[in-house]
Amino acid sequence: MTASGQRALRVDPVDRSVLGDETAATDHELLAQAxxxxxxxxxxxxxxxxxxNLRRTVLRLLDLITPRMADWAMLVLVxxxxxxxxxxxxxxxxxxxxxxxxxxxxxxxxVLRSGQHELLxxxxxxxxxxxxxxxxxxxxxxxxxxxxxxxxxxxLALSARGSTxxxxxxxxxxxxxxxxxxxxFAGLIADQASLALDSARLYEERGRITSVLQxxxxxxxxxxxxxxRVSARFRPAAEHLExxxxxxxxxxxxxxxxxxxxxxxxxxVEAAVLTGRARQGVRTAAHFDRRPSAVxxxxxxxxxxxxxxxxxxxVCARFRPSPDGTSAEVDVAVxxxxxxxxxxxxxxxxxxDVAGIAAGVVRDIDYTEVRFTLTSGDTMLMFTDGxxxxxxxxxxxxxxxxxxxxxxxxxxxxxxxxxxVEQSVVEYLDGRAHDDIALLAVSCER
Numbered sequence: 001m002t003a004s005g006q007r008a009l010r011v012d013p014v015d016r017s018v019l020g021d022e023t024a025a026t027d028h029e030l031l032a033q034a035x036x037x038x039x040x041x042x043x044x045x046x047x048x049x050x051x052x053n054l055r056r057t058v059l060r061l062l063d064l065i066t067p068r069m070a071d072w073a074m075l076v077l078v079x080x081x082x083x084x085x086x087x088x089x090x091x092x093x094x095x096x097x098x099x100x101x102x103x104x105x106x107x108x109x110x111v112l113r114s115g116q117h118e119l120l121x122x123x124x125x126x127x128x129x130x131x132x133x134x135x136x137x138x139x140x141x142x143x144x145x146x147x148x149x150x151x152x153x154x155x156l157a158l159s160a161r162g163s164t165x166x167x168x169x170x171x172x173x174x175x176x177x178x179x180x181x182x183x184x185f186a187g188l189i190a191d192q193a194s195l196a197l198d199s200a201r202l203y204e205e206r207g208r209i210t211s212v213l214q215x216x217x218x219x220x221x222x223x224x225x226x227x228x229r230v231s232a233r234f235r236p237a238a239e240h241l242e243x244x245x246x247x248x249x250x251x252x253x254x255x256x257x258x259x260x261x262x263x264x265x266x267x268x269v270e271a272a273v274l275t276g277r278a279r280q281g282v283r284t285a286a287h288f289d290r291r292p293s294a295v296x297x298x299x300x301x302x303x304x305x306x307x308x309x310x311x312x313x314x315v316c317a318r319f320r321p322s323p324d325g326t327s328a329e330v331d332v333a334v335x336x337x338x339x340x341x342x343x344x345x346x347x348x349x350x351x352x353d354v355a356g357i358a359a360g361v362v363r364d365i366d367y368t369e370v371r372f373t374l375t376s377g378d379t380m381l382m383f384t385d386g387x388x389x390x391x392x393x394x395x396x397x398x399x400x401x402x403x404x405x406x407x408x409x410x411x412x413x414x415x416x417x418x419x420x421v422e423q424s425v426v427e428y429l430d431g432r433a434h435d436d437i438a439l440l441a442v443s444c445e446r
Contacts, residue, residue: 037185040068044189048196052203061193062092069186070170072148074141076108077158077166077197080205084166089141098137107134108167111155115164117187119178120153135169148173154183156190160198168193222250225257227325229445231414233422235437237386245271246384246438249279251286255320258286258295261382261440262314262337271310278303278312278359292316292333293367296359300335300367303360311360313337315382317442319374325446326376333369335359338383341403343417345377347410349403377411379443386437387421392428401428414441 044064051057058075065073075087084103086096103109107118122131122145135155136142145151151173158166168190172178178186222230232248245264252258260282264271278299285298295316303312313336321328332340336358341351356367374380383402390397405424409417418439425437 036068040064041185041188041192044192048193051196052200054197054200054204057196057200058087059092061197062088065168065170065189066092069189070154071151071173071176072145072171074136074169075166076112076169077201078112078164084137086138086141089144094140096138096140103137106137107131108137108155108169111157111167112164115157115159117154117156117183119183120155122149122151122153124149145171150175152177154178154186156186158190158194158197160194165194165198165201223252225250225252225319225321225442226255227321227323227445228257228319228328228442229414230259230440230442231418232441233418233437233439235386235422235426235434237434237436245275246386246436247275247279248382248438248440249282250440251283252290252319255323256290257319257321258282258290258292259317259319259382259440259442260314261384261438262312263384263436263438264312265310274303274310274312277306278314282314282316290318291369292318292331293369296333296335296356296367297365300359300361300365301363304363306360311336311358313358313385315340317380317382319442321444325444328374328444329371330374330380331369331371333367335367336361338385338388338399341381341383341406342372342374343379343381343406343410345375345411347407349406349410351399351403374442374444376444376446379409379412379414379417379441381406381414381417381421382440383421384436384438386435387425387439390425390429390434390437391432392430397425397428414443417441 044061048057048060051060062073062075072090073088077085077087079085079097082100084098084100086098088094107120111118120131120135132142132145132153135153136145145153148171151171154170156168157164158168170186222232230250234246234248245266246262247264248261250257250259260279262278264275264278281299281302282295285295289295296314299312299314315332315334315337317340318331319328320330332352332354333356334354335356339352339354341349343349352370352372354368354370357365388397388399388402402421405420406417409420418441421439422437
């Protein structure tokens, strides 16, 4: 074992106990066998290093092991629920799942619990198939292994970062066996594979957590508002695992609705926590006073009381459509956020004249709000700074470019407006990195 706890590969050209007849093996053969082991170790390292796709890592490992190390191989991984996922056999793409209770007390269970390896010899006799059952709990895979008798079965624990994440089962038939040095070498390969598999597993787990958290920060579907149409678009900063700080929400009932769009300073888990707190804070405050200025004031004080160094920019709009859908009374307040834009049915485009300090910076701020009437054919657009601050070859996308784009979509409605803005920004970026882009638009509808 090395100082890091991993096995070190030992190459001994005069060890005649390696693979086969001791008297027949020559130094040349032994050196060739040792070189094959070194080559395989290098191939495993190069093939698995950097792969963060668990399925791909499993397939690569099985492809390298058979037939170079074994006639047959099965990979066992412990899943999140404590069950076992089985991979491999004669078809490397084959997978099956079994409950952990099914293998309790078996040889496989001992390996998973102890972190050690076990080596079995399986004879031709029918009653010898029970030994295979202790290592291979899947009937299909077990039937394949039975066909290899007489055989030797080596089961190695896969351990990484202090825990056993699975096991590697290899079978050699036709009297090949697993001499001591080959068992040691197999342990080295298992150590290398363990780290690669665990890294891929953690990466995918983090991705799932990110997706769940991200989805929880936005409503799964926008509600239907009588007398209005609502649309939203969201484009994350990049194909990475940072959790976005952008969020939007729409809630209310009958003829009184609150539309909120915001951006939390920073990204990651801390930003996600603050995003959830901000969104819930808005919903709670709206139960007591639905005025946007009051909602933002309450949110600001809640965030200031948490002693966080982060802040939130928010635009909050109270939307009250008329029963016939011809107009809506809209009250808007902002906290450090770009003011909404109104695209009128006649092509005139205005950005509301309203401003306010970001929430979570200074306590007891009085936010101002503006009121206007949205008529049939008009669309109000709310957006995060991922739009105007998108950086292309000519610098920022900018408000002027956005305001010049929108007149062509007068009367087109919120869906078309959101799609047009997103497409224009993406084309301007021309593949460059960008911040999160969130859009929320609403219009009256007869």
